[in-house]
Amino acid sequence: MTPAARRVLEAAARLFYERGIHAVGVDLIASEAGVTKKTLYDRFGSKEQIVVEYLADRDERWRAFLAQHLDAARPAPAARVLAVFDASRAWxxxxxxxxxGMVNAHAEISDPSHPAYPIITGQKQWMLALFTGLARDIAPDGADRLGRTLLLLHEGALVAHGLHVIADPIGHARQQAQALLAATGECG
Known part of the structure; x- marks a missing residue:
């Protein structure tokens, strides 16, 4: 990616997250990035493609960040589940x-034909698969149910975090996940 394209993506990421995808136009992105609209279109082709690359980059950075937390977690399966909540809290x-950012993007992009839609839903499907895989090591017969419950705790905490309704919702969700894991006999 050229330096100008990187600046476009960084400006778009900041603006999309702060103001919303639909509220931000290519003129503002180009201005904030210090490039012409021609440069923006030469690199990305359309605003939709900038949205796709913004979300794909955000997802890639999240997965790498989470991988570090999972790698640092003790080998116990419950510790790895709790590491997801710890990573989310830090992130x-x-x-x-x-x-x-994915939930916020979905509030604006709910059309399955939009090119960014698979990235949004794909990230949440990946999170469900992650929780279900971790749950399989804890409760093989109830992994699907436990994985869904952990995902709901996690995603609800992320939404509550953005709403600023309760203090430390991710920490609270982590406590609830820990209690749930303790009830299955696997918390450490």
Whole structure:
């Protein structure tokens, strides 16, 4: 990616997250990035493609961040589940003052034919698969149910974080996940 394209993507990411995807036009992105609209269109082709690359980049950064937390977690399956909540708490403190970028994007892009839609839903499907895989090591016969419950705790906490309705919703969700894991006999 050229330096100008990188500036476009960084400006778009900041603006889309702060103001909303539909509220931000290519003129503003180009201005904030210090490039011409021609440069923006030469690199990305359309605003839709900028949205796709913004969300794909955000998802890639999240997955890498989460992988570090999972790698650092003790080998116990319950510790790895709780590490997801710990990672989300750390990520949100730094990157998500308005809540989950994917959930926010879905509020604006709910049409399955939009090119960004598969990235949004794909990230949440990946999170469900992650929780279900971790749950399989804890409760093989109830992994699907436990995975869905953990995902709901996690996603609800991310939404609540963005709404600023309760203090430390991700920490609260982590406590609830820990209690749920303890009830299955696997918390450490």
């Amino acid at each position: 949100s403190a730094k990157n998500n003052s308005k809540g989950c």
